[in-house]
Amino acid sequence: MSNIACALTIAGTDPSGGAGIQADLKTFQELKCYGMSIITSVVAQNTTGVQSVHHIPLQMIDDQIDAVFSDIPVGAFKTGMIATVDMMQLIAEKISNNPAPYVMDPVMVATSGDSLIAENARQFLRDHLLPLTALVTPNIPEAEFLTNVKIQTLEDMQTAAELLVHHYHAGAALVKGGHLSGEAVDFLYDGKEMHRFASERIATKNTHGTGCTYSAAITGYLSQGFSLMDAVKQAKYFVTQAIRHSFDIGHGAGPTNHWAIREEVFNNE
């Protein structure tokens, strides 16, 4: 039996390669994890926005999950876009007995402004999936929706992180500050302590898929046995480098560069 770390993503697709399943698998690969994927929706999108969405039938999502869970031990898994309440119900049922750490990127709206999940699914996500998580990774608008706290300051971010754990029963919460100004600061609250992760703000419009990449990197590191704190620390470095070396391709918000740390990783071996 191989002892390679196996990481799984349950999410929607991005044929232009910057976000969703494609970003997750590229990230897993860069971290030398064995990447696996379950597709919830096929999304026609690119750097400028979402053109159309096709939801995968429930039975097919069910079959994909069974195919993976019945065969391969999952070290850690994440969810991204889960568009409907029916899909959420099914996924909650399927993952509730899996002991691997669950990282939720509570995807609601794309960088382009297009909505990716049904209105009633947002509340279901908070009430039924959040309590199953080891970690939830909302950006500011997502944290505002989930907690009903208006977030304008670093203190507000910390309040939201605490509420997500103590009131909404997330295992831990990482509230990301990409949508504020100044340094790019994120707060991780693990139920006991608040940890701050900061980097310089990089001047770029090319941030398509940053949330997907960050949560996939955390999942990848968790699958390798890193502690939550170390997984977030390493992933923050990964996503910062991916933004720093992002690509100016396409006509809108370009994608991050998943291989930005490859040379450094290889050189450190």
Ligand SMILES: Nc1ncnc2c1ncn2[C@@H]1O[C@H](COP(=O)(O)OP(=O)(O)O)[C@@H](O)[C@H]1O
């Ligand atoms: N311009 C930027 N420069 C550096 N880091 C950034 C920048 N924008 C976002 N980040 C970081 O990228 C990660 C994802 O952030 P955020 O944009 O808040 O989430 P999302 O991509 O889900 O909207 C966070 O670590 C955040 O601090």
Ligand SMILES: Cc1ncc(COP(=O)(O)OP(=O)(O)O)c(N)n1
């Ligand atoms: C299929 C799919 N999942 C997630 C997203 C969100 O990605 P993006 O629009 O780049 O926003 P962040 O990852 O930065 O929150 C998507 N567009 N498509």
